[in-house]
Amino acid sequence: MQIKQLEDSMEQAGYVTDPAIGMAVHLAMTLKKPLLVEGHAGVGKTEIAKVMADMLHANLIRLQCYEGLDSSQTLYEWNYPKQLLHIKLEEGGPHSLSEREAAIFSAPFLIRRPLLQAITATDAPPVLLIDEIDRADEEFEAFLLEVLSEYQVTIPEIGSIKAVHPPYVVLTSNRVRELSDALRRRCLYLWIDFPGFEKELRIITRKVPEIDERLARQISQFMETARTLRLAKLPGVAESLDWAHALCSLHADHLDENLIHETLPCIVKDADDVKRLKRELAGKGIERFVSAGSLSTAQ
Amino acid sequence: MTRALTHAMIAFAATLRRVGLTVTTESVGQALRALDLIDLMDRDGVYLALRMILTSRMEEQTVFERCFDEFWQLYTQWSFQPEQPSTAAAQEANDLETSEIDPATQSDALVQSIDDVEIDPTERLDLPGQSDIDVLSAQDFSTFTSDQLQEVARLTTEIAKRLARRVSRRRKPSRRRGTLDLRGTMRANIMRDELIDLRRHARRRRRVKLVLLCDVSGSMTLYSRFLLQFLYALQNTFGRVETFAFATRLTRISDLLRGSSSYQLALASLSGVRDWSGGTRVGESLRQFNERWGRLLDPRTIVVLLSDGWDAGNPDLLAQEMLNLKRRAGKLIWLNPLLGDPTYEPLTRGMAVALPFVHTFAPAHNIDSLRMLARHLTVR
Numbered sequence: 001m002q003i004k005q006l007e008d009s010m011e012q013a014g015y016v017t018d019p020a021i022g023m024a025v026h027l028a029m030t031l032k033k034p035l036l037v038e039g040h041a042g043v044g045k046t047e048i049a050k051v052m053a054d055m056l057h058a059n060l061i062r063l064q065c066y067e068g069l070d071s072s073q074t075l076y077e078w079n080y081p082k083q084l085l086h087i088k089l090e091e092g093g094p095h096s097l098s099e100r101e102a103a104i105f106s107a108p109f110l111i112r113r114p115l116l117q118a119i120t121a122t123d124a125p126p127v128l129l130i131d132e133i134d135r136a137d138e139e140f141e142a143f144l145l146e147v148l149s150e151y152q153v154t155i156p157e158i159g160s161i162k163a164v165h166p167p168y169v170v171l172t173s174n175r176v177r178e179l180s181d182a183l184r185r186r187c188l189y190l191w192i193d194f195p196g197f198e199k200e201l202r203i204i205t206r207k208v209p210e211i212d213e214r215l216a217r218q219i220s221q222f223m224e225t226a227r228t229l230r231l232a233k234l235p236g237v238a239e240s241l242d243w244a245h246a247l248c249s250l251h252a253d254h255l256d257e258n259l260i261h262e263t264l265p266c267i268v269k270d271a272d273d274v275k276r277l278k279r280e281l282a283g284k285g286i287e288r289f290v291s292a293g294s295l296s297t298a299q
Numbered sequence: 300m301t302r303a304l305t306h307a308m309i310a311f312a313a314t315l316r317r318v319g320l321t322v323t324t325e326s327v328g329q330a331l332r333a334l335d336l337i338d339l340m341d342r343d344g345v346y347l348a349l350r351m352i353l354t355s356r357m358e359e360q361t362v363f364e365r366c367f368d369e370f371w372q373l374y375t376q377w378s379f380q381p382e383q384p385s386t387a388a389a390q391e392a393n394d395l396e397t398s399e400i401d402p403a404t405q406s407d408a409l410v411q412s413i414d415d416v417e418i419d420p421t422e423r424l425d426l427p428g429q430s431d432i433d434v435l436s437a438q439d440f441s442t443f444t445s446d447q448l449q450e451v452a453r454l455t456t457e458i459a460k461r462l463a464r465r466v467s468r469r470r471k472p473s474r475r476r477g478t479l480d481l482r483g484t485m486r487a488n489i490m491r492d493e494l495i496d497l498r499r500h501a502r503r504r505r506r507v508k509l510v511l512l513c514d515v516s517g518s519m520t521l522y523s524r525f526l527l528q529f530l531y532a533l534q535n536t537f538g539r540v541e542t543f544a545f546a547t548r549l550t551r552i553s554d555l556l557r558g559s560s561s562y563q564l565a566l567a568s569l570s571g572v573r574d575w576s577g578g579t580r581v582g583e584s585l586r587q588f589n590e591r592w593g594r595l596l597d598p599r600t601i602v603v604l605l606s607d608g609w610d611a612g613n614p615d616l617l618a619q620e621m622l623n624l625k626r627r628a629g630k631l632i633w634l635n636p637l638l639g640d641p642t643y644e645p646l647t648r649g650m651a652v653a654l655p656f657v658h659t660f661a662p663a664h665n666i667d668s669l670r671m672l673a674r675h676l677t678v679r
Contacts, residue, residue, distance in 0.1 A: 003337065003344065023337075023347040030336050031329065038357060072482070080481040101489060138539070175594050178541075184355035185323065191357040230590075 002026065006055075015044070015051040016195075016203045024190040025052060034148055034169035036184065039192035041174055042236020049129035049170035059126035061167070063114040065136035071143060075153060077111045078104075105157035115147055118167040125165035134173040138180065145183055195237060197224050203237055208244040212253040219244055222255065222289040226267065229280060235267040242266045257286050303377035304334065311370040315353060318362050326352055342371060455525065458669050459532035508539040510595055510628070512588065514606035516546035516579040522636040522664070526605050529669060531556050541595050545584035551592070581610045581649055582617030589623045596627040601675075603632045605663060610649025617649060621656035632659040632675050639664030 007022040017025075025048065028035040037045040053060035063074060083104040090100055112120065118128040133141065147153060151163035171187065173179060195203060200220040204211060223240050243266040252259055260281065268274050280288060308331055312322045330352045337344050346367055354363050511530050515523045527544075534540050534556040542553045596602070602624055610617060625631050633653065637643045639662040645654055654660065659675045662668040 019343060020347050020351075023344065024351055027333055027336070027348060027351060031333060033329070036355070078482065078485070080485060083485060176597070178595070181321065181355070185321070185326070187355070188351045189355045190351060191360060 009055050010051050013051045013054040014206070015047055016199060016206055018195075018199055020190065021048065021192065024048075024188060027188055028052075028168060028170070029056075031188070032166065032168070034171060034187045035190060036171045036173065036179075036187035037190045037192060038173045038175055040194060040234060040236055042238035043192045043194060044237060045172040045192060046129065046131055049127050049172075052168060052170065053127040056124075056127065056168070058124055058168070059121065060129060061114050061118045061126050062129045062131060065130065065132045065134075065140070067135060067137060069136045069140050072113070074113050074115045074140070074143075075147075076113055076116045076155060079109045079111050083109055107158070110155070110158070115144075116153065116161070118169075119147075119151055119153060119161060119163040121163070121165050121167065123165075126167045128167040128169045130169065130171045132174060132176075133171045133183075134176040134179060141180055141183055145180075145186065148186060194223075194227055194234070197221065200224070200237065200240060204240060204244050207241050208248060211244055211248050214254055215247060215252060216244065218255045218290045219247070221291060222260075223267070225289040226277065229276065231268065231273045231276060232270045233268070233273060239267040255286065255290055257281060260286065301378060304339070304374060305331065307370055307374035307377055308334075310373060311349075311366065312353075314366050314369065315363065318366060320354065320359055320363070322353055345371070454666050455529045455669060456532040458666070458672075459529060508595075508597075508600045509533065509541070510592075510600055510602045511540060511542045512549075512584070512602065512604045512606075513542065513544050514546065514579055514581070514604075515544045516609075518579065518607055518609045519605075519636070522607075523605075526636075526663065541592070543588060543592070545579075545581075545587075547578070547580045547583065549584040549587040549591075578611035579606070579609055579649075580612035581606060581608070581653070582612040582614070582620050585620035585624060586616060589620055589627075593623070593627060596624070598629045600628050601630045601632060602628040603634060604657075605634045605636075607635055607637050608633075608645065608647045608650030608653065610647070610652075612649075614648055614652045618652050618656070621653050625656045625658075630658045630675075631656060632661065632672075633657040634661055634663035634668075634672070636662065636664040638662035639668060 003019075003022050003026050006026050007017050007019075010017045010022065010025065024035055024037075027033070029052070035048070037048055039045055049062075050060060052058075086104050086109070087100070090103075095103070110116075114128070118126055130144070133144070136144075148169060151166040152160055154160045171183075194200075197220050200223060201216055204216045204219060205213070208216075219240055223235060227234050243263060246263050246266045247255075247259070250259070250263070261278070264274055264277060268277055308327060312327045312330075315322045330349055333348045333352055334345065337348055339345060346364075349367070349370075350360060350363055354360055511533065513523065513526055513530055515527070519526075530542050530552075534542055534553060540553065541551070542556055544550050544552050621631075635645070635650070638645075638660070645651060645660070661671065661675065663672075
């Protein structure tokens with residue numbers, strides 16, 4: 001079945017997937033609708049766009065959003081220094097004013113920003129990643145909506161440009177700000193939760209192949225429990241991987257309390273959270289996080 | 300595409316709409332197209348595909364899951380029935396599905412409760428000047444008659460609009476100050492040899508966001524009618540407002556306020572929020588806010604808390620959560636209707652605990668005090 005194949009090729013591209021993500025990518029590619037991915041930090045939202053580009057052998061165009069982003073940083077900008085230089089060099093030349101004007105407002109003087117790049121792709125549809133859209137202002141969101149509905153932009157000096165190959169669009173959000181309903185409605189929606197034990201284990205063994213099997217299981221268990229605590233900043237998969245790398249470089253093959261204390265900064269990055277986790281460890285011991293079974297039995 | 304599937308899909312969309320999801324005809328079409336692309340016998344696959352198209356928020360997924368079971372049953376049942384389901388049958392199925400959470404009954408209950416309030420025998424009627432604005436402005440909300448309501452509604456809306464304008468005002472482009480606007484300069488000088496006319500643009504003033512937390516517990520009854528009116532007006536004139544009501548627990552009411560075409564309708568949809576019997580647990584409600592909605596806060600957000608500070612909860616928790624709020628928000632304003640009384644002192648335990656964390660402590664007992672609010676609605 002198609003989706004199964006898709007999941008397999010995502011796995012081959014190095015992305016540990018699950019049915020929901022597989023379905024999302026499948027629909028995004030077949031229905032050609034933008035895919036809005038929400039979830040906690042570090043659960044692999046951005047990776048989806050990368051793996052899509054990989055599978056499609058397409059260009060990945062990335063637009064990192066931040067507050068105050070506007071069209072000159074996202075769509076296009078005229079290359080002013082080059083225009084000025086051109087005017088200077090043309091001084092006293094034979095060209096008329098309108099010719100000069102046409103020259104400096106032509107494609108070679110245009111700096112294409114990500115959105116324009118995505119729309120003007122000539123050979124194949126690229127993958128456009130709009131990362132952390134929740135960091136941009138609402139005005140930008142509205143502007144984006146316009147671009148995404150038509151895949152067409154107008155540059156006054158040149159005219160309208162319509163995409164020959166509309167891009168595959170992936171938007172990610174950490175939910176710093178609520179996105180508008182209009183934008184949500186335009187997209188397929190995928191919520192990625194923290195992975196469960198099995199998935200996290202697969203991710204860790206996949207990304208840190210040298211890790212001891214028992215240690216990997218323990219890390220997955222530990223993280224699963226740690227995420228149920230009321231921490232200000234819940235550790236994501238990125239933290240699990242950091243931790244796995246750190247523990248590997250310490251040649252550890254299982255977790256013990258000392259080791260956890262020493263390497264805690266890998267997974268919690270807030271002073272209160274560190275205190276809280278330490279208190280939990282001191283009170284209930286390591287068994288609170290890692291089942292006794294996995295402490296004794298390897299595999 | 301089988302007819303059974305289409306029928307089940309349409310019934311499903313209706314069900315989802317009744318439980319509060321926005322399902323457009325376009326997305327139903329989209330869903331049917333998606334179903335063409337996947338294995339229809341694979342329940343999980345169908346579930347995932349439809350969820351991706353018909354929901355657009357993580358919070359909607361639990362209710363979607365609940366409704367999906369019914370859809371699947373209908374679909375499988377109808378698929379194996381020789382005759383097609385009648386519209387009446389579909390309708391009936393819908394009614395069964397949604398009988399538990401029928402918004403109509405809820406709003407009836409609230410309209411009822413509003414009516415109860417309006418014929419409250421304790422309401423004072425011996426008041427002067429029916430529509431004299433000056434008198435109205437200074438009059439305490441708790442003493443208004445129902446006759447004056449309309450006028451008050453108009454005035455509060457007026458103030459909310461003015462506030463919205465004031466807060467969203469931006470600086471104009473400038474010729475003298477600010478950074479050089481190369482684009483503008485090029486345009487201005489295109490006909491010249493040299494760059495003579497330099498254009499600049501000043502930074503826009505950053506707009507603030509508002510988070511409103513309104514106490515709707517029993518002790519606030521006399522005020523919350525008007526304050527909710529004010530919140531409704533703010534919500535609908537101001538782009539970036541999130542509104543929450545709380546007594547013993549917290550409820551987000553932004554969408555209820557925003558979606559409704561009139562204040563009465565908005566109030567009607569608020570029935571689940573009001574908690575007439577219980578006391579107030581400000582600390583607990585703030586904890587819920589911080590935990591679930593803390594992501595709304597940033598240094599440009601002003602949090603406005605409307606409460607009289609009668610708190611039956613744990614004061615330590617209140618202090619802790621006030622601190623959390625203060626840390627994350629740009630400004631914390633506490634509006635207390637009781638402050639309108641010159642003899643009032645913030646001695647209630649809750650108020651005393653909370654006060655050190657508040658940037659601005661102001662009255663909210665009459666129209667004048669709402670007008671004064673404008674002064675506080677800026678960050679730095």
